Amino acid sequence: MSKKSKKIIVVEDNRAINAMLVDSLKNELGIEIATATTLAESKVIVEKNPKSLFLAILDLNLPDAPKGEVVDYMLENSIPSIVLTANTDDCIQSTFVNKGVIDYVNKSNLNEIQYVVDTARRLYENFDRKALVVDDSDVSRMLLATLLEKQNLKVLEAINGVQALKLLKIHKDISLVITDYNMPKMDGMELIYNIRKDHSRDELAVIGISSTDDNIVSVKLLKSGANDFISRPFAHEEFNCRINQNIDAITNYKKVRDASIKDYLTDLYNRKYMFETGTKLFHNAKRDNIKLTAAMIDIDHFKRVNDTHGHHVGDLALKHVSSILTEELRDGDILARMGGEEFCILCINLETASAAIVFERARKAIEENPLALEDLDIAITISIGYTSDLVDSLDQMINNADSALYDAKHTGRNKVVSFSK
Numbered sequence: 001m002s003k004k005s006k007k008i009i010v011v012e013d014n015r016a017i018n019a020m021l022v023d024s025l026k027n028e029l030g031i032e033i034a035t036a037t038t039l040a041e042s043k044v045i046v047e048k049n050p051k052s053l054f055l056a057i058l059d060l061n062l063p064d065a066p067k068g069e070v071v072d073y074m075l076e077n078s079i080p081s082i083v084l085t086a087n088t089d090d091c092i093q094s095t096f097v098n099k100g101v102i103d104y105v106n107k108s109n110l111n112e113i114q115y116v117v118d119t120a121r122r123l124y125e126n127f128d129r130k131a132l133v134v135d136d137s138d139v140s141r142m143l144l145a146t147l148l149e150k151q152n153l154k155v156l157e158a159i160n161g162v163q164a165l166k167l168l169k170i171h172k173d174i175s176l177v178i179t180d181y182n183m184p185k186m187d188g189m190e191l192i193y194n195i196r197k198d199h200s201r202d203e204l205a206v207i208g209i210s211s212t213d214d215n216i217v218s219v220k221l222l223k224s225g226a227n228d229f230i231s232r233p234f235a236h237e238e239f240n241c242r243i244n245q246n247i248d249a250i251t252n253y254k255k256v257r258d259a260s261i262k263d264y265l266t267d268l269y270n271r272k273y274m275f276e277t278g279t280k281l282f283h284n285a286k287r288d289n290i291k292l293t294a295a296m297i298d299i300d301h302f303k304r305v306n307d308t309h310g311h312h313v314g315d316l317a318l319k320h321v322s323s324i325l326t327e328e329l330r331d332g333d334i335l336a337r338m339g340g341e342e343f344c345i346l347c348i349n350l351e352t353a354s355a356a357i358v359f360e361r362a363r364k365a366i367e368e369n370p371l372a373l374e375d376l377d378i379a380i381t382i383s384i385g386y387t388s389d390l391v392d393s394l395d396q397m398i399n400n401a402d403s404a405l406y407d408a409k410h411t412g413r414n415k416v417v418s419f420s421k
Contacts, residue, residue: 003127007052008120009034011042011070012059012084017107021057024117029124039065039073046077053079055123057116060085075099080150082116102150122244126152130171133157134164134179134191144178147239161186165194174204175250181210181217189224196225202253205246263337265315266322274336275394278346282394293347293355294397295386296405300413302341305378317380320371328362344398352388359384359416367414383408387419
């Protein structure tokens with residue numbers, strides 16, 4: 001089942017809190033939120049959605065389930081749950097932990113509603129995140145993996161540092177590493193030291209774990225490059241809090257970094273990043289280390305879309321084109337929005353004979369996939385100009401691609417044209 005088809009169920013008989021949660025979750029996640037006020041209503045929703053519900057947010061005391069029966073029902077149906085309660089004494093806390101709920105929140109504090117929303121967002125985004133557990137103990141490794149999987153993380157396992165480094169090279173999208181200190185072949189400290197040669201603390205979170213009482217161990221791991229340290233034995237709540245804090249930290253760093261290099265509307269690279277990175281690529285190409293192809297793209301009659309349907313639809317058109325171009329191009333290609341309806345592509349090691357095929361495929365994909373709105377479909381086409389000729393500078397290369405784009409626009413549009421001197 002795809003991530004987009006996942007749903008959340010909110011069960012809360014206080015209609016004000018219910019509405020607040022549903023609105024906040026929809027705005028934050030953009031997915032379907034099912035809602036109920038009783039256990040009976042909840043059962044109907046679960047029966048209709050046996051596999052799509054990935055999270056339940058539950059009021060502990062409902063009119064037809066005053067003793068938390070709804071929590072037991074959701075857990076029996078393998079639906080991870082966050083409990084809303086006005087009572088968070090030690091007895092209630094112990095009960096929740098033993099039941100295996102994700103978290104519990106004091107709903108009498110309205111500020112905690114945002115905490116619930118943030119937790120739901122993290123759990124939803126975790127479907128796209130990988131974690132690596134490194135421990136030579138099968139029992140310990142299984143426990144850590146189980147706790148991480150409850151947070152919707154995809155978990156990989158290694159029995160020592162050597163195996164872990166191999167997995168990190170294969171799975172470059174791992175965002176979290178949990179490593180034991182004492183291991184054969186390569187211990188946790190050496191592993192962390194090697195990880196930091198290629199991955200900064202802001203890009204990959206590493207948490208060290210040890211059962212030793214020696215405080216020097218935690219210092220060694222932190223100084224080797226660990227983001228955090230947890231001593232065994234640990235409370236599951238503490239473990240979850242540490243995991244969440246470290247994931248949030250690297251996520252927030254990524255957001256700040258992306259804000260400086262990404263276009264706010266399309267999430268493509270911006271003009272600044274394209275020239276900074278493109279200049280390095282250009283100099284590499286001049287030294288014959290790589291081949292470089294530059295292309296300029298323009299949406300045909302874009303002003304007509306704005307004038308006819310409004311700027312909101314124009315923004316949707318830009319996002320639509322950006323999404324299709326991203327799907328059609330290779331992962332290593334740099335796609336940037338230059339401004340307005342213009343885009344630039346820098347392709348690395350694209351054979352000259354293949355360039356026309358690649359860009360024609362992208363042009364055709366956009367032509368064949370109109371922007372679908374509720375009441376109509378809007379046909380969109382693009383014109384593309386490109387060049388693989390290395391000249392004096394990246395600026396000149398892009399200008400030549402732009403010249404080819406000009407020819408495409410003035411000879412009928414919706415076509416691909418190669419630059420010719």
